[in-house]
Amino acid sequence: MNPSASHQSSVGLAIRKRFLSSEPLRGYSLLSPTLLTMLFGLAMPLLVLFGLSFWLQDYVDFIKTFSLQNYSDFFAKPIYGAILMKSIRISGMVTLVTVLLAYPMAYFIAFRIKSNKLVWLILITVPFWTSYLLRVFAWKLMLGYNGVVNSGLKSLGLISEPLEFLLYNPTAVAITLAHAWAAFAILPIYVSLEKIDRSLLEAARDLGENAFMTFIRVTLPLSMPGVIAASLLVFIPTVGDYVTPSLVGGPSGIMIGNIIQSMFGKAFNWPLGAAISVVSMLTVTAIVCLFLWGTHRLRRAVA
Numbered sequence: 001m002n003p004s005a006s007h008q009s010s011v012g013l014a015i016r017k018r019f020l021s022s023e024p025l026r027g028y029s030l031l032s033p034t035l036l037t038m039l040f041g042l043a044m045p046l047l048v049l050f051g052l053s054f055w056l057q058d059y060v061d062f063i064k065t066f067s068l069q070n071y072s073d074f075f076a077k078p079i080y081g082a083i084l085m086k087s088i089r090i091s092g093m094v095t096l097v098t099v100l101l102a103y104p105m106a107y108f109i110a111f112r113i114k115s116n117k118l119v120w121l122i123l124i125t126v127p128f129w130t131s132y133l134l135r136v137f138a139w140k141l142m143l144g145y146n147g148v149v150n151s152g153l154k155s156l157g158l159i160s161e162p163l164e165f166l167l168y169n170p171t172a173v174a175i176t177l178a179h180a181w182a183a184f185a186i187l188p189i190y191v192s193l194e195k196i197d198r199s200l201l202e203a204a205r206d207l208g209e210n211a212f213m214t215f216i217r218v219t220l221p222l223s224m225p226g227v228i229a230a231s232l233l234v235f236i237p238t239v240g241d242y243v244t245p246s247l248v249g250g251p252s253g254i255m256i257g258n259i260i261q262s263m264f265g266k267a268f269n270w271p272l273g274a275a276i277s278v279v280s281m282l283t284v285t286a287i288v289c290l291f292l293w294g295t296h297r298l299r300r301a302v303a
Helices: 003-021 023-052 069-076 078-112 117-129 132-143 148-155 170-180 182-194 198-206 211-222 224-239 243-249 256-264 270-302
Strands: 056-058 061-063
Touching: 023 270, 056 270, 069 078, 069 270, 078 117, 078 170, 078 182, 078 224, 078 256, 078 270, 117 182, 132 148, 132 170, 132 243, 170 182, 170 243, 182 224, 198 211, 211 224, 224 270, 243 256, 256 270
Parallel strands: none
Antiparallel strands: 056 061
């Protein structure tokens, strides 16, 4: 037998044996398809976008030389920063409203429903069986000049003329987005509430706490991971939304997503659109990090 072949066989056997005996390596091998998908499906587009932001564009041709001109244009024109800040404010309002409305629903399902909880969870997701675009159009019809809201108020005699401020403003955008992302807030909060050990609540009541203080001191702190997850699931995607502002926002409801979409569309300035996207992502990342740091400090202080 060839000594080199024998050596290679023994090395291969040793590597295979080490691989089979190593739990982390087996885990990474199982995750490798997912990791590759995330790498090429998520990381690569971001890297391309980041690289594109340093190019320039001359009509239809890219000038592939490193330049900070796009970032200079962003900070030189206050309108971009103002719209980004407005988008963050609208998303913050949407997140607050959505979480405040989602928490009671999640609490009701977790603590008050004793059977058929799956049916309730399915009912929550029923509106999401239709297209996101159709749901936005539905809100446009309801908030319109002759929509359901105005017609109902007129039939009740509460108003004599249709209300014009219901549509084409930031409030309409916030209402529509809050409904669109409601299930994404309810489900993580429900999961967090469902995991709470009920014996802890009973112990608090046995020690003399009333229902309200038991909720404040036990239920709410233990459900905070779900609240934080719901806040992030709502806040991050709504900052860059451009469909809802386009349909129900009007000129006063424009968000940063509309500016980015126009740069990649009618304006045909992809490098500037990429730069605005990068600045927006970095800003949102910084806000999320501050939020997580603040909630961590708050939870430690309360504990």
